[in-house]
Amino acid sequence: MTTQTTYRKPVPMITPENERYWQGCKQHELWMRHCNACAKPYFYPRDVCPMCGSRDVDWKQMSGRGTLYTYAIVHRPPTPGFADDVPFITAIVQLDEGPRMMTNLTGIEPDPATITVGMPVQVTFEDLTEEISLPKFRPA
Amino acid sequence: MAHPLYRGAVIAGVAESDEIGDVPNKSSLQLHAEAAMNALADAGIDKSEVDGIATAGVSTMQIAEYLGITPKYTDGTAVGGSSFVIHVGHALEAIADGRASVVLITHGQAHLRGWNDTRNQSQPRGGGAPDPSNLAGQYEAPYGVIGAPQAYSLACMRHMSQYGTTKAQLAEIAVQTRQWAAMNPKAMMHSKETHPNGGPITVDDVLNSRLISYPFNILDCCLVTDAGGATVVVSPERAQDLKKQPVWVLGIGEAHDHAMISQMPDLTRTPAQYSGPAAMGMAGVTHDDIDLCMIYDSFTYTVLVTLESLGFCKPGEGGAFVSGGRLGPGGALPTNTNGGGLSYTHPGMYGMFLLLEATRQLRGECGQRQVPDCKVALVNGTGGSLSSTGTLVLGSD
Numbered sequence: 373m374t375t376q377t378t379y380r381k382p383v384p385m386i387t388p389e390n391e392r393y394w395q396g397c398k399q400h401e402l403w404m405r406h407c408n409a410c411a412k413p414y415f416y417p418r419d420v421c422p423m424c425g426s427r428d429v430d431w432k433q434m435s436g437r438g439t440l441y442t443y444a445i446v447h448r449p450p451t452p453g454f455a456d457d458v459p460f461i462t463a464i465v466q467l468d469e470g471p472r473m474m475t476n477l478t479g480i481e482p483d484p485a486t487i488t489v490g491m492p493v494q495v496t497f498e499d500l501t502e503e504i505s506l507p508k509f510r511p512a
Numbered sequence: 513m514a515h516p517l518y519r520g521a522v523i524a525g526v527a528e529s530d531e532i533g534d535v536p537n538k539s540s541l542q543l544h545a546e547a548a549m550n551a552l553a554d555a556g557i558d559k560s561e562v563d564g565i566a567t568a569g570v571s572t573m574q575i576a577e578y579l580g581i582t583p584k585y586t587d588g589t590a591v592g593g594s595s596f597v598i599h600v601g602h603a604l605e606a607i608a609d610g611r612a613s614v615v616l617i618t619h620g621q622a623h624l625r626g627w628n629d630t631r632n633q634s635q636p637r638g639g640g641a642p643d644p645s646n647l648a649g650q651y652e653a654p655y656g657v658i659g660a661p662q663a664y665s666l667a668c669m670r671h672m673s674q675y676g677t678t679k680a681q682l683a684e685i686a687v688q689t690r691q692w693a694a695m696n697p698k699a700m701m702h703s704k705e706t707h708p709n710g711g712p713i714t715v716d717d718v719l720n721s722r723l724i725s726y727p728f729n730i731l732d733c734c735l736v737t738d739a740g741g742a743t744v745v746v747s748p749e750r751a752q753d754l755k756k757q758p759v760w761v762l763g764i765g766e767a768h769d770h771a772m773i774s775q776m777p778d779l780t781r782t783p784a785q786y787s788g789p790a791a792m793g794m795a796g797v798t799h800d801d802i803d804l805c806m807i808y809d810s811f812t813y814t815v816l817v818t819l820e821s822l823g824f825c826k827p828g829e830g831g832a833f834v835s836g837g838r839l840g841p842g843g844a845l846p847t848n849t850n851g852g853g854l855s856y857t858h859p860g861m862y863g864m865f866l867l868l869e870a871t872r873q874l875r876g877e878c879g880q881r882q883v884p885d886c887k888v889a890l891v892n893g894t895g896g897s898l899s900s901t902g903t904l905v906l907g908s909d
Contacts, residue, residue, distance in 0.1 A: 382653040387644045416651050416775075442673065442779060444665035445726035450658035462657050462725075464666055464774050474652045474774040484726060489673035506654055 380453030383504055390417045392431050397505045400497045404471060406432040415471035436495035437512060438467040443489065445482045465493055465509050479510035515763075515794040521604035522751035523759040523906065524614075525555025526868040529740030532857045533700045535622060536738075543620030543740025544575055551742035556755030557614060562744075564603060564612030567619065568595035569861055575618055585612035591768055592895020593808060596743070596864040597902030601764030603745040613747040620740035621859035648772050660810055661733055663773035663897035665725040668813035670779035672727060675828035679727055681835055682812040683718035686731050686854055688840030689809060693851025695841070695881035700735055701855035718812075732812045734853035734862070741864035743871070759874045762888070762907045763795030768900035776898060780828075784821035784892055787903040791890075795905035799824055802905075803886045804873050805839075805847040806866040808894040809854050815839075815847070818892055822903070846883045849873060863893030863902070874908040 386394050393416075396403030404413040409426035413434065421429055443463040449455045461477040478496065480486055492512040497505040527550030529535070529543040538546075544567070552559055564585035565576045572586045585606045587599055596619055603615035642649020648657075657663060671677050690713045693699035701710040718731040751758045765787030770776045792798070805824075809815045816830035824845065825833040839847035848854075850869035853862045870889040872878050891904040 381656070382642050382649060382658070384650045384654055385642060385644045390650065416647060442666050442670035444662065444669055444728075445723075446656055446662060447723040447725065448661070450656050450662060454656050457656065459723075459726075460656060462655055462662055462666060464670075464779075472774060474655050474657055474772070476655050489669065500654075508655075 379500055381451070382453075383500055384506070386503060389419060393417045394504060396433070397497060397507055398503065400505065402434040402436050402495050402507055403431050404434055404469075406430045413469050413471055415473050434467055434469050438465045438493055438509070440477065440487070440489055440491045440493055441466040441472055443477055443487055445484070461487065463509065473507075476508045477510070478508050514796065517604060517608050517764075518762060518794060518796070519748065519760045520608040521600075521745050521761045522748060522754075523600070523743060523761065523867065523871050524557060524746040524751060524754050525551040525553070525744035525756075526871045527551040527554050527742055528698065528865075528868065529620065532698065532739035532859075533737050538622055538738070540570065540620040540622045540740075541574070541578055543622055543738065544570070544618045544742070545579060545620075547620060547740035547742035548579055548616055548618045551744050552616070554756065555744045555746070557744060557746070561614045562616045564606055564615035566596075566599035566603060566615060566617045568599075569619070569621060581616070585615065591900035593810065593861040593863045594893030594895035594900045594902040595861065596741075597866060597891055597893035597904055598766045598900075600743065600745055600761060600867065600904055601766060601902065604761050604764060607745070607747045613750050615745045616742065617745065617864070618740070618742045619861065619864040621861065622738045623736070623860070652772055652774060657773070660897070661725045661728055664811045664813060665728045666773055667776065667779040667817070667898055668727050668811070671813065671817060671830075674780060675831070677816070677828075677831040679719060680715050681831035682727070682732060682816065683715040684835045685809070685812040685815045685839065686718045687713055687715055688834075688837060688843070689848050689852040689854045691840045692849045692881055693855035695879075696851045696856055699851035699856040700737060701851065728811060734810050734858035735855070737857045737859050739857045739859040739865070741868055743864065743867045757875055757908065759871045760907045760909070761904060762797070763791035763793065763903075763905035765790030765794070765903040766901065768896070771896060771899050773897040779898075780817060780820070782817055782821045782894060782898050783901040784818050784894070784903060787901045788822040788892065791903035791905050795907070797888060797905055801888050802890045803846070804849065804870065804883050804889040805845055806870045806889060806891045807847055808863060808866060808892060809848055809852040810858070810862070810894065812854070814894055814898070817898070818894060818901075822890070822892060841881070849878065849881050849883060861895070863895065866891045866893055870906050874906055
């Protein structure tokens with residue numbers, strides 16, 4: 373596990389509103405807010421459903437399966453902390469349950485010839501600190 | 513029947529700061545002030561007449577205090593680079609409502625040499641935990657999506673995948689914009705005299721330039737410069753006594769549909785799909801009436817997706833539409849005739865400079881790059897991560 377003293381990239385912050393999400397990630401599970409009125413999950417976690425405005429919202433575990441909605445290959449490090457990572461793949465994944473989220477695509481060469489929008493992907497977790505594990509995706 | 517606010521305000525003066533590009537010894541506030549005084553001089557209006565103020569990136573209170581102005585109308589709408597375009601629409605509404613008669617809109621950003629007093633302070637620069645109120649810091653920055661090239665390249669790839677748009681088609685936009693820059697002495701990339709990498713470029717030059725965030729090479733990306741700009745908007749009554757010919761505000765529109773790129777409802781449609789029809793409908797114009805387009809070009813893709821979203825071509829047809837010189841000198845739809853953010857200047861929030869060029873073209877002040885018989889111009893600013901748009905239709909008498 374990388375410790376916070378050596379990890380030089382931005383680390384998410386646990387707040388009362390997102391705590392359940394990061395607790396799930398810590399267990400290597402992907403949990404999202406679920407609107408009971410819409411009967412649909414949504415991302416990112418917030419206490420009011422962005423689709424219908426209901427405050428009758430819950431948490432549900434996602435399958436962790438989805439498809440690659442889009443990607444890019446970062447060649448110039450956005451901050452010094454990413455200098456050792458380039459080139460790396462940024463991606464938006466659409467979960468089978470519907471929500472889309474930002475992530476990194478791992479376990480595949482950062483080469484447009486090998487990456488296909490629409491390819492099936494599966495969640496995987498990178499342990500950043502004692503508290504934070506970051507959900508990433510790899511080819512399914 | 514014409515919209516009640518049709519021709520409800522006039523752009524009376526526009527200007528850059530004394531210098532733009534690489535300006536090592538001036539702060540952002542100095543650039544605001546220089547541009548403000550230059551724009552008032554362009555309008556022939558004294559500072560004492562200013563009764564409304566608008567800006568983004570810094571508080572309107574700061575700008576008004578610095579310039580010694582006591583506004584009765586203030587607009588701090590800050591939705592990224594489109595803000596200044598949106599300010600014009602708000603100024604028109606305030607003027608129509610009798611709340612102001614001379615509105616000064618200012619912009620200034622200095623950051624090449626550490627005078628970085630307004631830019632992107634909300635974004636994490638190092639490895640620390642983000643401010644929890646900054647959702648992009650929570651849900652995007654940890655993945656290295658920090659800054660515009662990362663966000664916009666994700667949207668561009670979706671368009672390429674969905675419609676078969678090619679990198680060569682995107683490069684056509686950079687090439688044509690550079691052709692316009694060659695006719696604007698103020699453009700950073702005007703020539704080898706203005707910048708070591710200035711002068712004409714080819715599609716191959718774009719495709720072979722350094723990769724930033726695939727699918728973007730560096731020549732798909734806007735410049736990073738220092739610059740200030742200002743626009744003076746006045747009532748039709750005040751416009752009867754101006755130094756230069758009036759430029760009428762014919763139509764206004766604004767919209768935003770997300771903040772973070774991962775939350776954008778459709779990566780291939782910007783909110784120009786809403787602000788464009790609003791502005792064109794109010795102006796009572798169709799696409800065929802537009803003599804000049806000033807389209808925010810943070811990236812080549814921004815132009816392509818905006819033209820589609822505004823309805824100049826159908827969704828997915830942008831790649832073919834921008835090819836063959838349509839946007840360049842002599843083309844059917846002259847676009848970004850100042851050389852754009854890609855080759856003229858781009859200080860972070862570029863929208864102000866769309867207003868400057870559209871006004872100058874409608875006045876017939878553009879010399880070698882003047883669009884013949886330019887009567888109606890469409891301005892579309894884009895801010896955030898393709899998040900916000902402001903559209904204006906402007907016209908000359």
